[in-house]
Amino acid sequence: MKPFLFIANWKSKKTLVAVREWLEIFTQKNESKDQIIIAPSFPHLDFVKNFSAANMLSFSLAAQDISSFPEGAFTGEVNGVQIKEFAEYVIIGHSERRNLLKETDDLLAKKVDQALRVGLIPIFCVQNENVSIPAGVRIVSYEPDAAIGTGNPDDAAHANIVAEKIKAKYPALTHVIYGGSVSAENVQEFSAQEHINGVLVGTKSISPEDFIGILKHA
Ligand code: PGA
Numbered sequence: 001m002k003p004f005l006f007i008a009n010w011k012s013k014k015t016l017v018a019v020r021e022w023l024e025i026f027t028q029k030n031e032s033k034d035q036i037i038i039a040p041s042f043p044h045l046d047f048v049k050n051f052s053a054a055n056m057l058s059f060s061l062a063a064q065d066i067s068s069f070p071e072g073a074f075t076g077e078v079n080g081v082q083i084k085e086f087a088e089y090v091i092i093g094h095s096e097r098r099n100l101l102k103e104t105d106d107l108l109a110k111k112v113d114q115a116l117r118v119g120l121i122p123i124f125c126v127q128n129e130n131v132s133i134p135a136g137v138r139i140v141s142y143e144p145d146a147a148i149g150t151g152n153p154d155d156a157a158h159a160n161i162v163a164e165k166i167k168a169k170y171p172a173l174t175h176v177i178y179g180g181s182v183s184a185e186n187v188q189e190f191s192a193q194e195h196i197n198g199v200l201v202g203t204k205s206i207s208p209e210d211f212i213g214i215l216k217h218a
Pocket residue numbers: 009143147148149150151179180181182200201202203204
């Protein structure tokens with residue numbers, strides 16, 4: 001099988017107790033050796049990292065956001081240097097942040113700069129093939145708005161065409177992944193596509209059983 005990333009985006013959904021339960025169940029039940037990236041909320045990065053080390057789990061960690069500012073007097077911001085202590089990746093440009101928090105292309109480009117400055121790998125989300133992708137990005141997640149959290153995924157063949165177009169426009173990309181209502185039932189349709197190199201999973205990453213189902217059926 002081609003290299004394929006599985007990203008669990010827990011969004012703003014879990015308490016620390018729920019995070020611990022997820023990790024315990026996942027540790028007992030997961031048998032796959034797939035490349036997995038887990039994106040918890042900021043306050044849980046430290047716990048997940050320590051749990052992972054103590055149990056010799058092989059997944060990587062992503063933050064769900066990064067400050068557009070460096071270290072300094074920016075109350076409430078979490079900067080790249082702080083994130084790098086715990087995570088290798090950072091999700092930037094998710095449509096929930098673009099739509100609900102009004103994050104603009106300019107702001108997102110600054111966030112990418114901050115990530116790259118400290119050696120974090122951006123996972124840059126785009127909603128269609130026309131969204132501009134800042135220089136230095138290597139991993140893009142194609143996530144059409146209508147598919148996120150709705151139970152209505154994009155047609156896999158269409159997602160493949162979009163991924164191909166994005167790669168043609170940005171040849172330096174190593175991965176174009178797909179996000180939006182991925183489940184155990186439909187993941188195989190996406191993993192079978194030539195230009196899709198992973199899935200970013202929201203709703204179906206919240207329960208460890210659902211996420212393991214996705215790993216098993218890809
Ligand atoms: P979803 O979320 O799996 O709930 O559609 C996907 C995403 O956050 O990109």
